[in-house]
Amino acid sequence: MEKIAPVIVLSIVVPALLIVLFFFVCIRLKRVRDDRVPFECGFDPKSSARVPFSLRFFLLAVIFLIFDVEVSLLFPLCYSIVLSVKVETLLSLFVFLLVIL
Numbered sequence: 001m002e003k004i005a006p007v008i009v010l011s012i013v014v015p016a017l018l019i020v021l022f023f024f025v026c027i028r029l030k031r032v033r034d035d036r037v038p039f040e041c042g043f044d045p046k047s048s049a050r051v052p053f054s055l056r057f058f059l060l061a062v063i064f065l066i067f068d069v070e071v072s073l074l075f076p077l078c079y080s081i082v083l084s085v086k087v088e089t090l091l092s093l094f095v096f097l098l099v100i101l
Helices: 005-025 057-081 087-100
Strands: none
Touching: 057 087
């Protein structure tokens, strides 16, 4: 416990100091309305910058991200099976596949 106490204290103190420093350094300036609209090559904007999009595309993007993370986690596990066929490795593969299904 004596060796981990300084690590715990530093992991709390350093982020707290950085947050306090951030609030002292960054002064929020009052923004005028022109700063909030999109800039289109010097012309007035034709429409709002906040265009709504379909929820189907959002769900498709989330499913893609989940699949991408799943594949990136599955490749090293398959590679470890090629290197050494152990019961623990096969069991971890089956548990992982069971969880993602």
